[in-house]
Amino acid sequence: MPNKAAPPTRPLVRVVIAVLLIAPFVIYLAVPSYAKIKPRLAGFPFFYWWQLVWVILTAAFIGLAYALTRRRTGGSSPDRADEKGE
Amino acid sequence: MDHVNGVELAVFVFFLLLVTVVGFAAARWRRGQTLLHLDEWGLGGRSFGTFVTWFLLGGDLYTAYTFIAVPAAVFASGAMGFWSLPYAAIAYPIVFLIGPRLWSVSHVHGYVTPADFVRGRFGSKSLGLAVAVTGILAMMPYIALQLVGIQAVLTVMGVKGSGLARDLPLFIAFALLAAYTYTSGLRAPALIAFVKDALIYLVIIVAILYIPTKLGGWGHIFDSAQASLTKVNPATHKPGGSIVTSDLNHWAYGTLALGSSLALFIYPHTVTGALAAxxxxxxRRNAALLPAYSLLLGLLALLGYMALAKPDVAAAVKAAKNPQLAVPTLFDHVFPSWFTGVAFAAIGVGALVPAAIMSIAASNLFTRNVYKAFFRPEASPAEETRVSQFVSLLVKVGALIFVLAFDKSLAINLQLLGGIWIVQTFPSLAIGLFTRWFHRWALLAGWAVAMVYGTVTAYRQSSPTQKHFGQPIADIPLIHHTGYIALTAFVLNMLVVVVLTVLLRALKVADGVDETSPADFLADADDARVRDLPEVTTG
Structure with missing residues (x-):
């Protein structure tokens, strides 16, 4: 969902942010792709370790998306608060 | 389990008393000029940083009922019960998108509830009322279920019997909760959340490191669970489940995760926690940090398999015919008494935090979107706060009566319905944060159609143990797969909204006035337009 009122972020960065936020949906909703026991990892069937690993990756992706939104340029834009942080 | 376990109970009571002291002391923590303002009582002064918000939202979203119900689902049906994990992961990209916009617009306009925003955005008090009523209806059984969580640990500790003796501990815990919520407002659960999460993390980490060593390792746990789940049940002539999903339930698994992820951030108690930031x-930072709890939830779900893999635990739970006892019984059997007490305290305190936030959220909805919107438009902030405080008591008494007077399956059924209902506010609340294209009457009509469809469809589902509300999934028309009712209803909702918006715009039916401007959705705390000082009258 594009941020209508946001200042112009470089198109490439916007695409990257979109991919980062959509990827977890694609991974998790493709249920048959991970509904299997093998390969196991430390005794965990694939179904479990795959989904648990993706929780960490989802968090990392959101963190990356956050870092990218903060790198936006445009000092006096309405979104300037994003660069200032706390 | 015929006798009360003294050590367990003593540790449990100790922690409950500790959080009671913390709850009352919280009134003095980060104190504003006055507590008689909804921004103070109901939103903790709108001042929480990343750290406090992480604990508050974590304590809010991952409730005691979750800690009991998710492993119970895995215990009873295997992989199908694990859908909460993908749900708890994909909810956060949505939080990342809608959370900051909702925070900003609420800060600029002094909105306290999600319904405040909908009313202001679409210029419709009726649409605001619809969102508020949906929220209140969804909150009540959810609060009641927190009590079910406490009841489960009390049962395993041996606190049972009949009548008053059995219900008294629950009654005392809730009376104390009501008292400190009344005096301290949102600051109480925010501070107690630290205790809750410290306990929960400790217990889960110990459980996942220690229990597998006693049960022959993870590989063995999964294998025994699989053997136990695939055994054909003589009553239904079908296996209980499997440790991986099958062609029959891929759709159910995915739609439950997706539909619930839409609901996570628009539940009134989540909004309350988020607006306190x-x-x-x-x-935004919390959207990236909160999945730490999801990881915890996933590991916790696997305790259901540990209960299956330990024959004495599995037998005891099956004999009691209550899978919700799986985790408490497992702890009781493998941990020394004092640590079982700590684990039970974690679940007990885990019930109090969300119950407090939910009762605050429900009472804010009533005060702002029913009382003030329709009966007392001139109500002062102090009057609003007093009404909210009073209603928060009523809400808790209501939840208590709910659990004590009716069978607990009623609360469970209604919470299932609550989840279906709350998703139907997604178009006006979440999509409304991005576009004003929808017509207010189209949104109201879509909501009404979806509420009726969702309720009727859920009522019609039977299970081996229940004639109605047997499960949250049903056949999806046209696709002919089994899917989460909330998501089907949501698609129907959107169809009605889009078609009627086109129609109403073509007929030039008057649309409400939008009191927000595009820049409001991006404002931050140091923005000149932000009104966050208690002396500025809100609304």
Missing amino acids: GRRNVI
Whole structure:
């Protein structure tokens, strides 16, 4: 969902942010792709370790998306608060 | 389990008393000029940073009922019960998108509830009322279920019997909760959340490191669970489940995760927790940090398999015919008494935090979107706060009566319905944060159609143990797969909204006035337009 009122972020960065936020949906909703026991990892069937690993990756992706939104340029834009942080 | 376990009970009571002291002391923590303002009582002064918000939202979203019900689902049906994990992961990209915008617009306009925003955005008190009523209806059984969580640990500790003796501990815990919520407002659960999460993390980490060593390792746990789940049940002539999903339930698994992820951030108690944040970026950072709890939830779910893999635990739970006892019984059997007490305290305190936030959220909805909107438009902030405080008591008494007077399956059924209902506010609340294209009457009509469809469809589902509300999934028309009713109803909702918006715009039916401007959705705390000082009258 594009941020209508946001200042112009470089198109490439916007695409990257979109991919980062959509990827977890694609991974998790493709249920048959991970509904299997093998390969196991430390005794965990694939179904479990795959989904648990993706929780960490989802968090990392959101963190990356956050870092990218903060790198936006445009000092006096309405979104300037994003660069200032706390 | 015929006798009360003294050590367990003593540790449990100790922690409950500790959080009671913390709850009352919280009134003095980060104190504003006055507590008689909804921004103070109901939103903790709108001042929480990343750290406090992480604990508050974590304590809010991952409730005691979750800690009991998710492993219970895995215990009873295997992989199908694990859908909460993908749900708890994909909810956060949505939080990242809608959270900051909701925070900003609420900060600029002094909105306290999600319904405040909908009313202001679409210029419709009726649409605001619809969102508020949906929220209140969804909150009540959810609060009641927190009590079910406490009841489960009390049962395993041996606190049973009949009548007053059995219900008294629950009654005392809730009376104390009501008292400190009344005096301290949102600051109480925010501070107690630290205790809750410290306990929960400790217990889960110990459980996942220690229990597998006693049960022959993870590989063995999964294998025994699989053997136990695939055994054909003589009553239904079908296996209980499997440790991986099958062609029959891939759709159910995915739609439950997706439908629930839409609901996570628009539940009134989540909004309350999020609006208490002091800055816009606090929400974004938390979208990346909160999945730590989801990881915990996933590991916790696997305790259901540990209960299956330990024959004495599995037998005891099956004999009691209550899978919700799986985790408490497992702890009781493998941990020394004092640590079982700590684990039970974690679940007990885990019930109090969300119950407090939910009762605050429900009473704010009533005060702002029913009382003030329709009966007392001139109500002062102090009057609003007093009404909210009073209603928070009523809400808790209501939840208590709910659990004590009716069978607990009623609360469970209604919470299932609540989840279906709350998703139907997604178009006006979440999509409304991005576009004003929808017509207010189209949104109201879509909501009404979806509420009726969702309720009727859920009522019609039977299970081996229940004639109605047997499960949250049903056949999806046209696709002919089994899917989460909330998501089917949501698609129907959107169809009605889009078609009627086109129609009403073509007929030039008057649309409400939008009191927000595009820049409002991006404002931060140091923005000149932000009104966050208690002396500025809100609304």
